[in-house]
Amino acid sequence: MAGERAPRSGPGGFLGPVEPGEGTWAPLVLRPAPPPERPPRLLSRRQKYLLASFLLLLALALTILRAANYPEQAANSPPPQDVPFPSQSTRFAYVGPVPDRPETFALELAVHNTGPGPVDVLGVRQGYRGLTVLVAGWLPRTVPSGGTVSLRVGLQVTDCSGAPADATLPFLDVTLRNTRAMETVSQILGADYARDLSAALHAACDGTDKRTPTTSTDAPDKPVR
Template identity: 40%
Template sequence: MSGTGPVEPGEGTHVRETTPRARRRPGRPRGRLGRLHARHRRAVRATVAALAVLAVGGYLYAGRPQEQPPPPAPAPPYPSQAVDLVYLDPVAGPGDAPAGDFSFAVLLSVRSGPPVTVTRVTQPYAGLSATSAPAPPFQTKPHSALKIIVTLRVTECEKAPRNPGLPFLDVTLRNTRAIEEHSFILGTRYAGHLSQALQVACGNVSR
């Protein structure tokens, strides 16, 4: 043979076609490294699942119906709204009491609310002074009553009323809500008894 050219395959021979081998995908690590890799994958999956549960739980918690706060407790009444003061009777007749004194009993009762403390008992006339037994301050519990003896003493007949129309008693009251000075009108019986006592004490004093 002469010349150049491709070599012809001989008899009984074959040409092997070569093709590029497919690249082998890297497999999972084996051995100790593989176990660590698997453990890491499981930990990552567990963390993702836990975060998903927390996210769903947080969404449900945020979207739950909000509980309404309980209504505030009602404020206690003002002391003057919870107290009654009732005139009872003179402790002694005008002729039996010391000269210029008029003692009488009243009943103070607390209908509701917290206890009420009496811090002062007085009356509006400049010619009279007032004291009480028990002496202020004293306290009366709710749903109870206390008998009080009030004594009026004539200090100046010129300034004392001769015929008081509807005389009242000034009482300063205190509870957890407020402090109030309240004027209690004790009625016509009290007015009549006070007028009689003043006439006895100041009957000889010219006006």
């Protein structure tokens, strides 16, 4: 219309900011995110090494202390009452002589264990000064529960003056051990052992005048030590 005035443009006009029309876009500027902060380091490498060394030394010290106190605790603890003494569950039987060197009387023993646990044979000795005991194999020997172990023992004459002319009631001192106790007890092996040992003594010492008089022991087994 002729009477209407056109809107003024330019400085001092009334036009507002130009808005983007449909289908237009403005560029999006992406700013890089700041790097994540590192967690604070609690211990340095040297501090970790020192801490690990301290813990290792502490564990070693506790192990040594426990090992040192174990024998004392075991000694102070009462023995198990359901396990008999080794002398009560172990029996020695004379099997017979075994061919060996002429100067040695070798014999075989059968060791029976009737107890609920194993028994160790630690030593074998005898009471004649002129005889030396030799055990074949090794000691200690373990006799399992309910089992039997064969033990070969040799008696060698080293001094006829300390050996009797006839062994009427010879015995062997044996040392036994199980979880309850350790004992030394005398085992009398019977008439067959006495006869064979006497024959061996005659064969080794006949013809010399240095002989110990025959000894006889009427008492039962020697007390346990």
